[in-house]
Amino acid sequence: MDLVLRPTTELRAHAEQVALATVLAMPATELVADIDRELAGNPALESVPADRRGHAPGPDPDQLAAGCRGWETLFAEAAVLLPGADRWIAGHLCADLDRRGWLGRTPAQAAAWLGVDVARVDGALAAIRTVGPPGTGAADLADALLLHLDALPVQAPDLVRPIIAGHLGDVAAGRCDRIAAALGHPVADVLAAVDFVKHRLVPHAGPDSGSGVPAPPDVVVRIGPGGTLEVDVPAVGADLRINREYARLAAAPVGLSPEECSAVRAQVAAAREFLARLSRRAGTLRRVAEYVIRRQAGFVRTGPAGHRPLSRTDVARDLGLHETTVGRAVADKVVLLPAGRTEAFGAFFGGGTRTRELLARLVAAEDRPLTDGELAVELARRGYPVSRRTVAKYRGQLAIAPAQHR
Numbered sequence: 177m178d179l180v181l182r183p184t185t186e187l188r189a190h191a192e193q194v195a196l197a198t199v200l201a202m203p204a205t206e207l208v209a210d211i212d213r214e215l216a217g218n219p220a221l222e223s224v225p226a227d228r229r230g231h232a233p234g235p236d237p238d239q240l241a242a243g244c245r246g247w248e249t250l251f252a253e254a255a256v257l258l259p260g261a262d263r264w265i266a267g268h269l270c271a272d273l274d275r276r277g278w279l280g281r282t283p284a285q286a287a288a289w290l291g292v293d294v295a296r297v298d299g300a301l302a303a304i305r306t307v308g309p310p311g312t313g314a315a316d317l318a319d320a321l322l323l324h325l326d327a328l329p330v331q332a333p334d335l336v337r338p339i340i341a342g343h344l345g346d347v348a349a350g351r352c353d354r355i356a357a358a359l360g361h362p363v364a365d366v367l368a369a370v371d372f373v374k375h376r377l378v379p380h381a382g383p384d385s386g387s388g389v390p391a392p393p394d395v396v397v398r399i400g401p402g403g404t405l406e407v408d409v410p411a412v413g414a415d416l417r418i419n420r421e422y423a424r425l426a427a428a429p430v431g432l433s434p435e436e437c438s439a440v441r442a443q444v445a446a447a448r449e450f451l452a453r454l455s456r457r458a459g460t461l462r463r464v465a466e467y468v469i470r471r472q473a474g475f476v477r478t479g480p481a482g483h484r485p486l487s488r489t490d491v492a493r494d495l496g497l498h499e500t501t502v503g504r505a506v507a508d509k510v511v512l513l514p515a516g517r518t519e520a521f522g523a524f525f526g527g528g529t530r531t532r533e534l535l536a537r538l539v540a541a542e543d544r545p546l547t548d549g550e551l552a553v554e555l556a557r558r559g560y561p562v563s564r565r566t567v568a569k570y571r572g573q574l575a576i577a578p579a580q581h582r
């Protein structure tokens with residue numbers, strides 16, 4: 177038997193297909209963790225936030241995220257403070273919060289994004305901040321620190337506010353003499369204010385004792401001009417880029433040994449491939465989401481009554497994709513709908529709808545009130561395996577009381 181070696185390029189292409197499939201299957205939370213691993217392992221890849229100013233040291237955002245109030249909880253609590261017509265605005269603002277609890281937009285920018293008057297955004301944001309921890313919904317670093325400052329029960333040094341408003345870059349660089357000259361105060365007063373900023377304020381939304389953070393949405397649907405449904409895929413990894421120095425060295429490796437040159441070029445190539453995978457993931461997810469939302473517009477607008485038959489095979493055929501690609505794009509993804517409610521992407525294909533219908537029939541026919549765990553067992557026996565927590569979620573959506581209240 178002849179031994180046939182597959183070409184290196186073919187092996188590389190296969191590996192890239194596997195890597196893309198893996199990234200496509202990741203929901204937003206897993207993708208963020210994957211990005212963090214890439215950043216830690218490849219110096220040719222860097223994160224460049226929109227706000228490039230330095231900031232005072234504070235708690236690690238990943239540590240805070242484990243205890244921060246989830247965006248769904250924020251929305252539920254803020255919604256009761258708002259008129260019904262503005263609750264969807266709060267839903268979109270809550271869903272757009274990053275891991276630090278920042279909105280990353282000014283109210284005017286958010287109003288333009290949502291296509292509404294800025295006063296309505298101001299009202300929704302005020303409600304969110306009323307129920308959320310200090311710093312929630314901040315537009316940027318300075319805004320987050322000022323929100324924390326306003327919430328403190330103690331008096332801050334007089335220079336804290338002007339330093340936050342205009343001199344955070346100098347704080348990060350240790351240029352207290354420059355701050356003192358600009359504000360016309362002694363350096364000692366500036367040092368006291370800077371010490372207050374570093375040790376009493378944090379640039380992230382504070383921790384909360386509530387439940388863990390629910391999954392952020394992978395797809396956001398909103399009502400556009402003329403009542404059309406618009407689909408947005410939040411840009412996870414939009415702040416990533418190739419490190420310019422590594423790109424320069426890869427193109428012109430002056431002063432590098434052959435081994436160093438090879439390593440730099442490999443790192444730059446790996447970074448480019450990773451960015452390309454993120455772009456392809458977003459593009460594929462957007463194509464699938466736009467098609468599904470168009471087919472299930474009734475479900476989006478009216479709920480289960482508007483659901484229409486749709487299979488992953490239908491989507492794959494009409495979009496020219498492999499069915500497994502559609503499956504990965506749908507798996508474990510969360511969709512935020514205009515009314516502020518969320519749905520698993522898989523619910524658009526009927527599984528969730530049929531499960532809810534069966535759950536309603538089981539409750540209507542029960543001889544005694546069944547617990548969520550018992551209902552999960554009954555659903556599994558009928559071919560609809562779901563967790564107890566999913567039963568509780570569906571029961572809430574159907575306005576069915578818990579067993580002890582039925």
